[in-house]
Amino acid sequence: MxxxxxxxxxxxxxxxxxxxxxxxxxxxxxxxxxxxxxxxxxxxxxxxxxxxxxxxxxxxxxxxxxxxxxxxxxxxxxxxxxxxxxxxxxxxxxxxxxxTAPAFGSAQKVRIWALGDFGDGSASQKAVMKSIEAYTQGNRPDAWIWLGDNAYNNGKDEEYQKNVFDVYQQSFLQNLPIYPSPGNHDYGGKHDPSFPPYFKIFNMPSEGQAGGVSSLSESFYSVNYGPVHLVALDTEMRESSGMMLKDGKGEQVDWLKKDLAANKLPWVVVYFHKPPYSKGSHDSDIELDMKSMRENMTSIFEEYKVDLVIAGHSHVYERSFPMRGHAGVNETFDASKHVVAQSIAPNQYVVGPNGQGVIYVVSGSGGKVGGQRPGYPMKSSVYTNNTIGGSVIMDVSKHRFNLKWIQSDGVLGDEFVIEKK
Ligand SMILES: [Fe+2]
Known part of the structure; x- marks a missing residue:
């Protein structure tokens, strides 16, 4: 009974x-x-x-x-x-x-889509999505990383509904794993991690269950996905100690160093919202948030041989040379000092055991588009575009890393390859 x-x-x-x-x-x-x-x-x-x-x-x-x-x-x-x-x-x-993700240790080739500054409800946002739908037909992305400013204007739950869920649900959200990072708009312009609906809407793998070192914070975490170690950071969060990522110290930075030191995978991609180098709609020479990222964080990326740092915030596409030691303003860039790379053909790099410089990409035109500050394009840029939206597809196998910037009109706007033996 x-x-x-x-x-x-x-x-x-x-x-x-x-x-x-x-x-x-x-x-x-x-x-x-x-x-x-x-x-x-x-x-x-x-x-x-x-x-x-x-x-x-x-x-x-x-x-x-x-x-x-x-x-x-x-x-x-x-x-x-x-x-x-x-x-x-x-x-x-x-x-x-x-x-499901590849087994840990598998070097299976993976395809990752990176999208930044997208959730504004614009025609460009939809065009960027359609361009990726078309480009990846028959070879769909395996994972999706978000570079912040995911839902304009203040990251409210209803803004996520209208500008994210209503847009991407059918084509992507029901079948593509998201590993997000937040931007200033997701934080509503604040720095208090208890505020953003973002942390209620998403569940990040912060206990090391997706690989990498456990962070126990949904602000920052890492994922081992096939041959690539993906590290999501939070440029907006202020720790209880008062530290932020841009200060180059604090809990997030301590964790980052541990996580990068422990990594055994051949490729490392670090992503977050505010870039260390940009002259698009934001200027890393004069905006303190970005200037501090450049002055305090780039040496850490270099020390741990990060392959790619990809960010948003500036509503353009910018791709740098592989660089080391360029912590000053744009005008101080000196290719003979700061470019560390062996190039076998245009946009094709081969790296040995000592690695090469870090490549910095800004891909902040997944919805918002345009802007330029004095000095654009930067002296450290290989390629820039501030006239059309787009997003990034990365194809990563054990020995080869290929990044493509796909414009909203479907044109392949930029591409480079790194080969590592
Ligand atoms: Fe932003």
């Missing part, structure tokens, strides 16, 4: 779920080789249930607590495996799936 009552209660809870409407998502968070968090929102509180399947075997995950913001962990998955899934239903559809 007891069993029957329990069963009815359970069924009543699920029945309510069937009447509810999904009003956000589903979207995928903290994807690792063996797990994923599936997030979605319903218009009324319901139980959470996901059906998922691989190779015809259907599994189910249920949480009977009634909520509107649902987070369900699917665990014990197999690496590099595609699971179709569905909320509270077995009616699977082809474009609702998760592909």
């Amino acid at each position: 007891k069993k029957i009552v329990f069963f009815c209660l359970l069924q009543a809870s699920i029945c309510l779920g069937q009447n509810a409407q999904v009003i956000r998502g589903p979207y995928l968070q903290s994807v690792t080789p063996t797990s994923v968090l599936v997030h979605w929102r319903t218009n009324v509180p319901t139980a959470s249930r996901v059906f998922y399947q691989a190779k015809g075997k259907v599994l189910e995950k249920l949480d009977t607590n009634r909520v509107t913001d649902h987070v369900l962990a699917l665990n014990q998955l197999k690496p590099s495996t595609r699971y179709t899934y569905q909320i509270d239903s077995k009616s699977f559809v082809a474009d609702r799936y998760v592909v």
